[in-house]
Amino acid sequence: MRFPIALMILIGTAVPAFADMESARNALRAGNPAEMTALAASGDDDAQLLLAEAYMAAGGVARDPARAVIWAKKAATQGNLLAQVMLAQVFGEGTGVEKDPAESARWLVMAAAQGDAESQFDLATRYLNGAGVTADPATGLMWMKKAAEQGDPMMQMQLGAALANGVDGNSRPEAGMAWITRAADRGYVEAQTTLGMVNIRGTLGDPDIVAAYKWFRLAADRGDERSMQIFVELEKQMTPAQLAQARRKAREWTPK
Numbered sequence: 001m002r003f004p005i006a007l008m009i010l011i012g013t014a015v016p017a018f019a020d021m022e023s024a025r026n027a028l029r030a031g032n033p034a035e036m037t038a039l040a041a042s043g044d045d046d047a048q049l050l051l052a053e054a055y056m057a058a059g060g061v062a063r064d065p066a067r068a069v070i071w072a073k074k075a076a077t078q079g080n081l082l083a084q085v086m087l088a089q090v091f092g093e094g095t096g097v098e099k100d101p102a103e104s105a106r107w108l109v110m111a112a113a114q115g116d117a118e119s120q121f122d123l124a125t126r127y128l129n130g131a132g133v134t135a136d137p138a139t140g141l142m143w144m145k146k147a148a149e150q151g152d153p154m155m156q157m158q159l160g161a162a163l164a165n166g167v168d169g170n171s172r173p174e175a176g177m178a179w180i181t182r183a184a185d186r187g188y189v190e191a192q193t194t195l196g197m198v199n200i201r202g203t204l205g206d207p208d209i210v211a212a213y214k215w216f217r218l219a220a221d222r223g224d225e226r227s228m229q230i231f232v233e234l235e236k237q238m239t240p241a242q243l244a245q246a247r248r249k250a251r252e253w254t255p256k
Contacts, residue, residue: 020039021044021046023035028051028054028059028061031060033054033060036050036051036054037051040071043078045078045079045083048072048074049075049083052071052072052083054068056068056072056090056096065095065097066096066097069087069090069096072087076110079114084108084110084111085108085111087107088104088111088119088122091107092108104132105123105133108123115146117146117147117155118147120144120146121143121144121148121152121158124140124143125140125144127139127140128141128167138168140162141159141162141163141168144158148179151186153184153186154183156183156188156191157180157183157188157190159176159179160180160191161194162176163175164176164177173203173204177198181195184215185255185256186255187218189224192218192219192222192224192227193215196212196227199211199215200212209234209242210238210249211246211249212234213238213246213247213250214246214249216230216234217247218253
């Protein structure tokens with residue numbers, strides 16, 4: 001069979017590159033970093049990251065945090081997301097280097113800009129608390145929203161709470177509850193119990209014992225003992241019609 005020239009070029013270059021990386025990885029594990037160092041020196045950001053991780057964790061080489069940071073910076077500067085996250089963590093915790101919240105935040109901004117949800121959420125909390133950056137609640141909420149939009153229910157819950165509590169001086173309970181509801185709809189227990197309390201107290205309107213029962217029952221089904229106690233007490237206060245409706249709503253609920 002004859003292959004197009006372009007395909008032959010792809011086949012001819014990709015396999016040796018993969019083989020070189022595997023060979024370098026195996027050598028590094030065996031305590032010989034020469035091959036991986038050569039790949040890293042040629043500009044391969046994956047090799048640079050692997051060397052950084054090896055020097056930070058003594059993986060096949062003697063632990064050398066300073067050298068780890070050098071290689072991590074080379075990879076991160078090329079846009080390697082994991083290297084950027086690594087540097088944010090290293091400087092944030094002071095792991096083998098002097099703790100530097102501002103330097104940590106600098107790398108975290110780069111990782112967040114690439115769309116990494118955890119980095120976006122971490123950066124959001126730093127802007128809200130002024131950790132390594134000048135406190136800026138509006139910017140914090142912006143990054144938290146970007147993180148929450150990617151679907152993590154914990155992040156959605158935290159954004160909802162931040163909006164409802166007005167961390168930027170502007171309380172938006174309806175917007176906050178909308179995000180908390182999204183988290184609850186994904187099965188996040190803390191969000192479900194929050195909605196249960198909101199409906200019992202009538203925080204955003206009239207109390208709704210049927211909705212409160214549904215959310216507490218769902219949280220209890222996920223092992224929350226306090227919710228189990230609450231929905232049992234609610235059953236004593238409900239009419240047969242209310243109880244039947246609430247049980248049906250809980251039974252028909254499915255995660256979104």
